Amino acid sequence: MIKSIFLFFIPFLLFCSPLKIIDLKENNGAVSIIFNKNIQSSYFKKHKISTGIYYDIKAEYTLKKYTFRLKNENFITIAQNNKTTTRIVIQSKKINTLNFEIKKNILLLSFNVKNSNVSKQNNSEISNLFNSITENNNNSNIIQKNKTQNIKQAARKDAEQKNTTRIVVLDPGHGGKDCGANSNKICEKTITLSIGKITKKILESRGYKVFITRDSDKYISLTDRTKFANDKNADVFVSIHANSLPKSSKNYHTTSGIETYFLSTARSERARKVAELENKDDIEVMNYFSKLSFLNSINSQRLLASNKLAIDVQYGMLVNTRKLYSKTIDGGVREGPFWVLVGALMPSILVEVGYMSNDSDLDKLQKKNYQEKLAIGIADGIDNYFLKNF
Template sequence: MIRSFFLLLLFVISLQALSNSELLNRADGFMKTGSQSNQFRAYNDYKNLYLKAIMEEDSKLRVSSLRGIVKSGNKLHIDVEQYSTELKKLTNKKIYKKPKSNKKIKKAKKIQIKSSHKLKSINWKNGKLVLKFDKKLKNNQINYFILYDAKKKIHRYVFDVHASMLTKSQNLKKDGISRIKLAQYKPNTLRLVIENSSKVKVSFKKKNNSLIVSMKSTAKVSEIAKNYTQRKVDKTKIIVIDAGHGGKDPGAVGYKKYREKVVVFKIAKDLKKILKSRGYKVFMTREKDIFVKLSKRTKYANRKNADIFVSIHANAVDKIIAEKAYGIECYFLSPSRSDRAKRVAAQENSADLSDMNKYGKNSFLNLLNHHNILASNKLAIDLQRGMLGLLNKEYKNVKDGGVREGPFWVLVGAQMPSVLVEVGFISNSREAKRLVKDKYRKTIAKGLANGIERYFANCN
């Protein structure tokens, strides 16, 4: 506790080194670069400014920092719903006085341009991107063109579709393609952009209510292999995998009495096998069905000098809403403001209440707010993308629950980046049936392994 207090004290002192305007300008500058690492730095700066705004009771700074948190958080797929709600409340308040005039001022009516079509789903099928709409598309609703940025040497393939999205902007992934982004370009125009350093063979067709886009890089295999070897990761990295619950603690008991401790242990064993086959040093906090106290799990990782700590769990809700709740989520340690994260954390923390009372835990978590948070956030995003990237290719209705902050006691004390993975809802009949099948579990394990390798590659 004393060490944590000094960490917090050093953090507060570091905030005072830069003025509010300098810190805000720095964060805005990071956001403009487009680099994911800089976006993480921007997100961290905005959160620091938010804390300062609260301490200094500066409402203007509070609004600016909240805008930054929401913007950077959305780009990084971080749950910023609570910040967004707070921002709306602050910006909806009347901060200007009414003009002194007897004349009535007519309010301008908001002009809303509604598109005739709505995008319902986005999926990869046989290597092709499938955009499914609520109605059949007409030829004049699709505008396709190609751009080339000679300065940056980037080829852009652009689709403008007269339609609207029901979801937020998305960055999609495909081997051999640098960047694929789907966003609401205008109120009535949906834009899909495919970017690559080399030319891409792009073709598309309309089928029923779907727009099907195929793309293939023209880069030589030797060039792709060369780029891959340049990003070769250090195989001496040490990974500790934590299979949640165990022994007297079954974890969540869901559909048809399937037990969380059994499912996550099998995924953990598969993940260990895959990582070891790729040359990594891998350890598990439990090698069999035994109970291990939460505090001992991170202590074990610290003793092994682990580079990362991954705790695997399965989510659950009450039967009355079991069929409505599904999806994959990743959490990193933080005293969360989200009710959803607190609920999940309470469920995972409940197994071991012996170390510290509730008040003590919350105080300790508050002190650890900025410890390893940036690296853990990056790891969580890579793990989430790794799992979804493989599952979406083979299964339908795989929901991205997002990357979130949460007060998970199992992560407290870890001296390395640490993440808690919720591989699905064992209380949901569809996900539970999948989680007890060997093929589905192995796909999750492979996705986690890919995410871990991506994280290490980006850290080099």
């Protein structure tokens, strides 16, 4: 049940979202750098180096340092240079063949490839152009064109080895005096605990270090849950819940499905409406302090990572549960100001594994084999998140 853990949404944050790079693509030798909003050429500060040029832009880049190795040994490398600046380094012996083109929120970089005859570039120089934030991931990020399969295999192997040092905190919602949502005398807290414990076992078998905020029926405050995750130095935090609609809702019995939420200022109109509706009863509990802690916990890099984690986990849960029930409804990835995610210092999500107000969902949620599918889905999502982003 999410009603009690929503926070009031703060509209003025919407007007100052910082510029950030949200994706990179390469197609036929043209590299697209995709921003969250429209850009202009004046944003890019150009500098010359012996092997080409680089551009600095006041924008955030949360992915790993990435090098595109293009035809004729042209190289384009993107990395966060410091907290506020992203650096795009273009190495080419024929730098005057570079096309620098802006289309709304996309920077398109390509080369006129005729008669380019260049020798091998020295990668040590490029390393020196980035500071210590990104220097430690040089080798694994030299990506060659058209070798996607090899990259995936290498990344998977790499990821398996890295799992042993990755820390996951699972948080079965509610507990003790707090039943959570209840339907037919069944408490949400019982279902979330069971799924949490199974997920822990699965993740441990895949090499993760896993902590769980509770492994029995005890009450833990929302702030203590995130504090636990911070104290454990978790890489990701997953809070597990089951949803329910108010009894007065005309969709009480019919709404079903799986949803995943991540903490944000609820920017989309749909999310804002959901948040407003869900927050209705809790506006009174908002005070200056909680507003402040909410503001402090919004960090755009973590927000982007949480969004990615949410997408992967939602997908994992759907794929796996549909093996048992092909018609499982995809409630989607949503953003919202959740109290339980406020203050977490790592990518954090909240999963709603189904609707207890829906008879069919409630029935499934009590079955061990369905709980297992959800748990495998959460674990697969976490796997994929690390595979793609690290």
